[in-house]
Amino acid sequence: MLDRFCAMLLFVIFVGAFGAENTEYCEMLGDPVFPLLSMDGDITIGGAFSIHSQISKPSLSFTDVPEHLTCSRIDLREFRFAQTMIFAIQEINNSSSLLPNISIGYKVFDSCGSTLTSTRAVMSLLNGQERTLGKTCSSQSSVHAIIGASDSSSTIVMLQSSGIFQIPVISHFATCACLSNRKEYPSFFRTIPSDYYQSRALAKLVKHFGWKWVGAVRSDNDYGNNGMATFITAAHQEGVCIEYSEAISSTGPGGNVAKVVRVIKSGTARVLVAFIAQGDIDILVEEAVKQNLTGLQWVGSESWITAGRLATKRYSGILTGTLGFAIRKTKITGLKGFLLQVNPGQDPHNNLLREFWEATFGCSFQSGLHGQTLCSGSEILEDINNPFTDVSDLRISSNVYKAVYAVAHAMHNMLKCGDAMNPQCIWKDDFEPKQVVKHLQSTGIGTFTF
Numbered sequence: 001m002l003d004r005f006c007a008m009l010l011f012v013i014f015v016g017a018f019g020a021e022n023t024e025y026c027e028m029l030g031d032p033v034f035p036l037l038s039m040d041g042d043i044t045i046g047g048a049f050s051i052h053s054q055i056s057k058p059s060l061s062f063t064d065v066p067e068h069l070t071c072s073r074i075d076l077r078e079f080r081f082a083q084t085m086i087f088a089i090q091e092i093n094n095s096s097s098l099l100p101n102i103s104i105g106y107k108v109f110d111s112c113g114s115t116l117t118s119t120r121a122v123m124s125l126l127n128g129q130e131r132t133l134g135k136t137c138s139s140q141s142s143v144h145a146i147i148g149a150s151d152s153s154s155t156i157v158m159l160q161s162s163g164i165f166q167i168p169v170i171s172h173f174a175t176c177a178c179l180s181n182r183k184e185y186p187s188f189f190r191t192i193p194s195d196y197y198q199s200r201a202l203a204k205l206v207k208h209f210g211w212k213w214v215g216a217v218r219s220d221n222d223y224g225n226n227g228m229a230t231f232i233t234a235a236h237q238e239g240v241c242i243e244y245s246e247a248i249s250s251t252g253p254g255g256n257v258a259k260v261v262r263v264i265k266s267g268t269a270r271v272l273v274a275f276i277a278q279g280d281i282d283i284l285v286e287e288a289v290k291q292n293l294t295g296l297q298w299v300g301s302e303s304w305i306t307a308g309r310l311a312t313k314r315y316s317g318i319l320t321g322t323l324g325f326a327i328r329k330t331k332i333t334g335l336k337g338f339l340l341q342v343n344p345g346q347d348p349h350n351n352l353l354r355e356f357w358e359a360t361f362g363c364s365f366q367s368g369l370h371g372q373t374l375c376s377g378s379e380i381l382e383d384i385n386n387p388f389t390d391v392s393d394l395r396i397s398s399n400v401y402k403a404v405y406a407v408a409h410a411m412h413n414m415l416k417c418g419d420a421m422n423p424q425c426i427w428k429d430d431f432e433p434k435q436v437v438k439h440l441q442s443t444g445i446g447t448f449t450f
C-alpha cells in the first residue's frame with residue numbers, strides 16, 4: 001500500500017558529506033501535523049477518532065508531492081467520543097487514588113474514517129511535531145498509549161506502524177475478529193467484543209426465527225469481509241442458505257451501491273443480513289429509498305443497529321423491524337455536564353471547537369458568509385439535542401471511557417513500587433509504552449480477552 005510506504009519514509013537520516021565536521025541529523029520530511037485537541041502532562045494518551053467523515057481524494061499523479069489531505073463534515077458522535085476520552089482523563093487527573101500526583105495529557109488526531117488519514121494520525125502520534133530530532137532519530141514516542149480507532153481497517157493500519165514500537169493501542173469500536181491474532185498484533189487491546197461472537201450469534205438469530213433463505217450484504221473492508229465470512233460459515237452450520245453475498249466497494253461517485261441494491265431487489269430472499277460499516281450504511285439506505293426497496297426484514301451489525309439518525313420517518317418504510325445485537329448501554333455520571341461546557345471560548349485558537357459550534361448552531365464566525373448569522377459564542381448548548389449532547393444512549397462512548405481507565409490502571413500498577421508485579425520502581429519520567437503493553441497483557445483490566 002502506497003500510503004503506508006510513504007509514511008515509513010517520513011523520517012530519514014541525512015549523513016553529511018561535507019568536511020570532517022559531523023553534520024549528521026535527523027529531520028522530518030514534509031510538514032508536521034498537529035493534534036486537533038491537546039494538553040500536556042507527565043503521561044500522554046493519544047486518541048484517533050473519525051472526527052470528520054469525508055476526505056478529499058488526493059491526486060496521485062506520481063509527478064508531484066501529493067497535496068495535503070483535507071477532512072470535512074464534522075461527525076458529532078465521534079466528537080463526543082473524543083470529548084469522552086478527555087473527560088475520563090480529567091477524572092483520573094483529578095483522582096487522588098488513581099495515578100496520584102501524576103498529570104495526564106492527551107493528543108487527539110483525526111483518522112477521518114480513512115486508512116490514508118489514519119496513517120497520518122498514527123505517525124503524528126508516534127513522532128510528535130518536532131521538525132528535527134538532533135543527531136539520531138531515536139526519541140521517545142510522543143504518547144504512551146493510543147485510544148482508537150473507530151473502525152477495524154483504520155486500527156489495522158495504525159497497528160502496522162505502532163506495533164514495531166510496542167505502543168499499546170486500545171480500540172473502543174474495532175470489532176474485526178482478525179485483530180485477535182496475538183502474533184500479528186501483540187500490542188492491541190479492545191473494550192468491545194470481537195465479531196467472532198457477533199457473527200455466530202447473528203446466524204443463531206436468523207435460525208431462531210426460522211429464516212432459511214437470506215441475502216447478505218457487507219462493506220468491502222476488514223470489518224465487513226471478516227464479519228460476513230464468519231456469519232456465512234456459521235449460517236451454513238445452522239442450515240441457513242445464502243442467496244447472494246454482495247460487497248459495497250465504494251460509496252463515492254462511481255460506487256456500486258446502486259448495483260448492489262438492484263441485486264437485493266431482484267433476489268427472492270425476504271431477509272437481508274447487513275454487515276455494514278457506519279460510513280456505508282447511510283448511502284445504502286438512501287439508495288434503498290431511491291429504488292423503493294421495501295418488504296425486507298433487515299438484520300444488522302452493531303455498527304449501525306443503534307444509530308439514532310436512521311430511525312427517521314424517511315427510512316421507516318425500509319428499516320422498520322430491523323434486528324441485531326447492540327453494545328451494552330451504560331451511564332457515565334458527569335459526562336453530560338462536561339459535554340455542555342465545550343465551547344469555542346475554551347481555546348479561541350482551536351479550529352475544531354469553532355467548527356463544532358458553527359455546525360451545531362448553523363452560524364458562522366466569519367461575518368457575511370453565505371448570509372449565515374454570526375456566531376456570538378454565547379449560544380446555549382443545553383437547548384440543543386444532537387448526537388453530541390445526547391447521552392441517553394451511551395454505548396461506544398462507554399467503551400472509550402473504559403479504554404482510558406484500562407490504560408490508567410495498567411500505568412498505576414506499573415508505577416507502584418515493590419509489589420510482585422513491579423519489583424523495581426519505574427519512575428514516571430522513564431517508563432516506556434511497551435511496559436504498558438506488558439501490564440495490559442497480564443492484568444487486562446477492562447479489556448476483552450481474545
Ligand SMILES: *[C@@H]1O[C@H](CO)[C@@H](O)[C@H](O)[C@H]1NC(C)=O
Nearest residue numbers: 039089090093103104105106
Ligand atoms: C491535570 O492536572 C494538572 C494539575 O492539576 C493540570 O495542570 C492539568 O491541566 C490537568 N490536565 C487535564 C487534562 O485536565
Ligand SMILES: *[C@@H]1O[C@H](CO)[C@@H](O)[C@H](O)[C@H]1NC(C)=O
Nearest residue numbers: 087088090091093094334338
Ligand atoms: C477536575 O477538576 C477540575 C478542577 O477542580 C474541575 O474543574 C473539573 O470539572 C474536574 N473534571 C472532572 C472530569 O471531574
Ligand SMILES: *[C@@H]1O[C@H](CO)[C@@H](O)[C@H](O)[C@H]1NC(C)=O
Nearest residue numbers: 095096097098099100101102
Ligand atoms: C502527592 O503530593 C503531595 C504534595 O506534594 C504529597 O503530600 C502527597 O504525599 C503525594 N501523594 C502521593 C501518593 O505521592
Ligand SMILES: *[C@@H]1O[C@H](CO)[C@@H](O)[C@H](O)[C@H]1NC(C)=O
Nearest residue numbers: 289290291292293294295317
Ligand atoms: C414501492 O413498493 C411498494 C411495495 O412493493 C408498492 O406498494 C409501492 O407502490 C412502491 N412505490 C413506488 C413509488 O414505486
